Amino acid sequence: MIAFATLLERLTLTPGRLAKLALLEKFFATVPDPDRGWGLAALTGELSFTAAKPALIRGLAEQRTDPTLFRWSYDFVGDLAETVSLIWPAGAVSAEPPSLAEVVHTLRTQPKTALPAILAGWLDASGPDVRYALLKLMTGSLRVGASARLAKTALANFAAQSGAGMHGASISADDVEEVWHGLTPPYEPLFAWLEARGPRPDAAGAPVFRPPMLAHPIEAADLAALDPASYAAEWKWDGIRVQLVAGPGGRRVYSRGADDISAAFPDIVEALDFYAVLDGELVVARDGAIAPFADLQQRLNRKSPSAKMQADFPAAVRLYDILFEGPLDVRAEPFAARRARLEAWFAHHAPARMDLSPLIAFGTVAELETLRDGARAASIEGLMLKRLDSPYLAGRPRGYWWKWKRDPLTIDAVLMYAQRGHGKRSSFYSDYTFGLWRADGELVPVGKAYSGYTDEELGRLDRWIRNNTVGRFGPVREVARGLVLEVAFDAAQRSGRHKSGVALRFPRVSRLRWDKPAAEADRLETLLATLP
């Protein structure tokens, strides 16, 4: 538990990806089974308890401390678990803190009534860091800023360092991904495989996630070399990529990042009455028309959407590939064969809440370009080009799939506020709120951009902001209205939540207009006029 608590604290505070990987690898290498597996489960969200309610914890703390001092302390610290972990009187107990395995076993087997006494005993035996980890684990509110994908990458690195790598075999994060959803904590067979002590865990039948095939953005040179006869084209839809897994082993909706989002989409899960693994775009659709991305956002990150929510924002999947038909793995087949298989399968099953992403007929690249430029529907981001002979390969292999986004829209906006970034950018003002002029002469914020500039431009922006600060609000600086940013964005939508009445999709800085006076930046009306 001590190693886990230390890991937790450092992961929470460490911004860098490589540093997080190093911390995780060290944990896997130094903590024995089964505790490392339980730790992994806790970090990836596979293990969470709601055994201890905040009221129980608060009650325990008030028994051990002065209630007035406790209240002042809680006011100061602001987080219950942290307050209790810090204020808990150092015990006269010489016991060791519990192991993670002991915590898990106890919480699973002991009746709720026994919990307060058990928890008090654990807190007595622990220091502040372990108390904090315990309380966060038991209240199901462990947030560490380490994604499941990061943990799997760390597992692959760990394998390379410790076991499989030394025997010449290599295990990638994708390999871990393929077995992951068939495993349960504390993952002892997984660690045995990674350390070359055991076979690859067999996920047969389980509704596991398969790493998706991703596309490269197409460059001018790729486009010039493209042979239209060997490619299929589809629209690139503005939803989120999902993998539908259904069969005797269960039904799952996975995001592109391997998160199991089934619970948020019970309407989709209900429609998975087949045996296949499919690739497609999750959208909100009404009468076959795709709704703006903002509608889909209403459905994301909800643990269990209400019936009303499901009716108001009906989810659908636009299918574009098939990975398994029944138990048959068809990923090695060429795209053209899989597409034919998908069409035949779809015609036969006609699953609810799904349709096929149509192929677009074209003869030349010039024709495609005309199509791409003509597509102005908000639901279309651009085109996908897929080589007809491409197998379905994990990751982002070169030369098979291309994405060709349509040119972004741009506005000339005025920089209003700047905030410092995180990690490597923590000393730079790198997050920019920009605004447009309203008819009454007021500048109103329309969005925030965090990217799009070069390192050199960032340095120049940072200096300009420091020299032109007119107000400070905590970490935010208000600047003089003197710098115009050309902001690129994929789409604009009306929004009642923003003062400006408009929300931009993926805004980023495309150019710094040092030359342009702020008064000549764009008007809000001009932007609003382009919206439906």
Next chain:
Amino acid sequence: MPHPDTWLCVRPEGLYCQPGDFFIDPIRPVPRAVITHAHSDHARPGHGNVLATPETVALMRTRMGEALGGASAEALAPGESLAVKDVSVRLVPAGHVLGSAQVVMEHAGSRAVVSGDYKRAADPTCAPFEPVRCDVFVTEATFGLPVFTHPPAYREVEKLLESVRLFADRTHVVGAYSLGKAQRVVALLRAAGWDAPIYLHGAHMPLCATYEALGVALGDLRHATVAGAKNLVGQIVLAPPSAIADRWARRLTDPVVALASGWMRVRQRAKAGGIELPLVISDHADWPELLQTIDDVGAPEIWVTHGNEEALMYAATQRGYRARALRLVGYDDSEETAGTAAAQEDAVPEAAV
């Protein structure tokens, strides 16, 4: 026997001792000042005459220049008594930083002690706090809440060294206030066996030199600014809290940003400050030390100043002491504050580094 109530009071300039006609750590220029320690919010320039320990006088000269902002200085060695008009004054070690002292005042048979800032934990760079029995004890309360229990400082330094081993290809930059904290961290590193050169921000250099001149050995110290980023990989760099997450730190290679401060006990403080490695090392008494000290000095009456007065008064009352708040303004805990707070960030002008 006149109660200290009748001869010790708060004036706009600071805490005033009437029969001795002097102020303790005044925030405005006064004719005669007794200074507990050399931190800038306690030792300000412009007084007529300054009475302090020899170490504090030396550190003040380093900070303000030989002229001490115009004051004449009188050094009083710890333990010696000096009659200042109708008051007998003694300076007794407070354990906060080198030279830090409590002011012990006796007048007409009653005794009051002003703690200044203090701590009870061991510190290799300064003399330990000595409790003095008294009628009124004026105590600080920077960490006056029961959530503040500082862990042993050597354990925090072990944490730092473990991180240096794990991230050998990065530079560890530790935010530490330039007077006291920086030297203590260096001394703790030396005690933990870190014999490599320790690299310092320019602002730390003169005060470290004064510490060495006063007999505190700190080992091989070098200028971080002239060392070059490559030579700092795998090394430890100390800088003022205001510099660690700002432009100055850009010269370092993929730095692990640490901060040595009692406030690092609270995670949210570390997170908000962008601190990757919080080190809970404080030069102020933690909650158990505050209570311990109140018991040790045996004063029936406790006056509480700067910090969380309310909670400490409450706890003192529960232990059977009379307690009241002494509203002294102008002292901050700048030596403990995280460096990225907006108000602080430009405190170190680039010209000074």
